[in-house]
Amino acid sequence: MILAFVVGTLSARYLGPSNYGTLNYTASFVSFFINIASLCMEGIVIKKLVDQPESEGVYLGSSLFFRVISSSLSMISIAIIVYFLDPGDSLKLMLAAIQSIQLFFKAFHIFDAWFQRKLKSKYTSIGKMVASISVSVYKLFLLVTGKSIIWFAFSTIISDLIIAVILYIFYKREGGQSLKIKISVGREVLSESYHFILSDMLSALYMNMDKIMIGQMMTDRDVGLYIAATTISGLWAFVPVAMINSYRPTIIELKKQMKANIEKD
DSSP states (O other): OHHHHHHHHHHHHHHHHHHHHHHHHHHHHHHHHHHHHHTTOHHHHHHHHHHOGGGHHHHHHHHHHHHHHHHHHHHHHHHHHHHHHSTTOHHHHHHHHHHHTHHHHHGGGGHHHHHHHTTOTHHHHHHHHHHHHHHHHHHHHHHHHTOOHHHHHTHHHHHHHHHHHHHHHHHHHTTOOOOOOOHHHHHHHHHHHHHHHHHHHHHHHHHHHHHHHHHHHSOHHHHHHHHHHHHHHTGGGHHHHHHHHHHHHHHHHHHHHHHHHHHHO
């Protein structure tokens, strides 16, 4: 977060309030669709892996398949929405299309559920750190060489691609089962996660509607200034997220053990 903040500050100054606002305005649409594209399956998959460890390959493979389909549909939806909200603005349409590609690679982050279940989240942290450093180096290269705003849109794709590749490599290295796709299993997970999809969709709407409204009612420059301020104020947010992700598998496992002990008694 510190590294991203420093490089982000330099990038914001280089792009200027207008370009920086345009970049983040289109990114808001992608952020809104992140939870929809992921189908909010992580928590459900972790529970399934705890309850049925012998079928982890089926649950991961089936969930990944459903997320890839959802991500593809989300990418198309983003392009359509931006096209109608900002007709004739080819730059915003191009930026949104480029940034939305990250949704495809985020589908592979489902492997993070396996690492959380195994209490091996350090591998996820390694992936995120490598991705963060790589993107920071990439942005510094763009700053030194004076590239256009289009090149900055690719940074999110690079980040999620690196994380996806590293998660899969460590998953195989740590003895993860072969992935299998069963539509019935994917439907099972989806049937238990759709409540979270609705909840997270409304949360994403709340988190991103301000940027979209400012972009529609004011100017891209105003969006840039607003994003710069909110980024600074939200630096601490990773702390509770990290705690929740770390303790969730342990809590689920303890609940399972307590239930078994009660049944024995």
